[in-house]
Amino acid sequence: MPDYTTRVGNVEILALSDGSIRFTPDDFFPSVPAEAWDPYREYFTPEGEMIMNLGCFLLRSEGKTILIDTGLGIDTGHLDTLDKGKLLTDMEAKGVGRGEVDIVGITHLHIDHVGWNFLYDDGGDSAGSQDSEVERSGEPQATFGNARYWVNNADWRVFTRGALRKRAYIPAQVLPLQEQDILELFEGERQMTGEVSTLPTPGHTPGHTSFLIASQGERAVITGDAIHSRAQAQETHWSPRADSKPDVSAESRKNLLERIENDNAMLISGHFPAPGFGTLVRLEGRRYWQAV
Numbered sequence: 001m002p003d004y005t006t007r008v009g010n011v012e013i014l015a016l017s018d019g020s021i022r023f024t025p026d027d028f029f030p031s032v033p034a035e036a037w038d039p040y041r042e043y044f045t046p047e048g049e050m051i052m053n054l055g056c057f058l059l060r061s062e063g064k065t066i067l068i069d070t071g072l073g074i075d076t077g078h079l080d081t082l083d084k085g086k087l088l089t090d091m092e093a094k095g096v097g098r099g100e101v102d103i104v105g106i107t108h109l110h111i112d113h114v115g116w117n118f119l120y121d122d123g124g125d126s127a128g129s130q131d132s133e134v135e136r137s138g139e140p141q142a143t144f145g146n147a148r149y150w151v152n153n154a155d156w157r158v159f160t161r162g163a164l165r166k167r168a169y170i171p172a173q174v175l176p177l178q179e180q181d182i183l184e185l186f187e188g189e190r191q192m193t194g195e196v197s198t199l200p201t202p203g204h205t206p207g208h209t210s211f212l213i214a215s216q217g218e219r220a221v222i223t224g225d226a227i228h229s230r231a232q233a234q235e236t237h238w239s240p241r242a243d244s245k246p247d248v249s250a251e252s253r254k255n256l257l258e259r260i261e262n263d264n265a266m267l268i269s270g271h272f273p274a275p276g277f278g279t280l281v282r283l284e285g286r287r288y289w290q291a292v
């Protein structure tokens with residue numbers, strides 16, 4: 001069984017999972033020709049599917065407990081889940097109380113990163129499929145009741161207005177952050193503690209944010225959805241359908257991976273196989289992500 005904890009200097013990192021989802025590569029990366037995947041077949045199931053973990057990470061830094069992302073939750077929109085809604089039981093199994101969390105850091109406002117922001121009295125965690133109008137009863141209660149939730153300002157503006165606001169998970173899991181005054185909007189690079197800071201990596205969404213951990217000369221980056229497939233460690237120009245600005249995301253990805261490689265930092269990904277801790281290595285001219 002892999003080790004679900006790691007350390008970066010004085011920062012302790014615990015990998016959590018809310019389940020997993022699956023895609024076919026031609027659906028997820030429609031601009032990548034099928035044969036271009038040939039060097040990366042080992043990343044697929046025997047049926048040729050990509051399985052993505054729904055990883056979240058709990059950091060302990062300078063007395064603060066920080067949770068990065070809150071998973072997909074129970075209502076999954078159009079996504080094809082293998083396994084879902086596990087985050088809270090996983091936290092409990094790993095000995096973490098919800099009330100311990102001081103800061104929730106959101107990489108971006110897509111459905112699979114905010115799903116457990118709120119709980120509802122009526123048992124569900126949000127208002128049904130993201131594409132349908134669902135009536136719900138009960139008041140939203142912050143799942144992490146002692147935390148402030150950090151959301152990038154550019155994402156907030158885009159996802160709380162216009163067509164995106166109509167997706168059911170936005171009023172259920174996002175808008176109550178402001179109504180309940182637990183929202184911390186941020187821009188650019190901001191310190192959460194002396195060791196953990198936000199790192200803008202736009203393109204997947206306008207305000208997409210990675211999280212940089214730097215302590216005692218060691219570094220790690222939680223990359224959010226700046227990268228989805230291990231193949232992108234080499235093929236940084238491959239941008240998935242979900243990237244709102246594919247050219248911007250490709251540039252962010254290229255710069256981020258160069259920085260991680262140059263800094264000898266750990267690359268921590270919630271969508272790579274759990275627990276998602278790894279480093280970049282070079283082998284026969286290709287750059288790979290290797291689990292540690």
Ligand SMILES: [Zn+2]
Nearest residue numbers: 110112113225
């Ligand atoms: Zn995602």
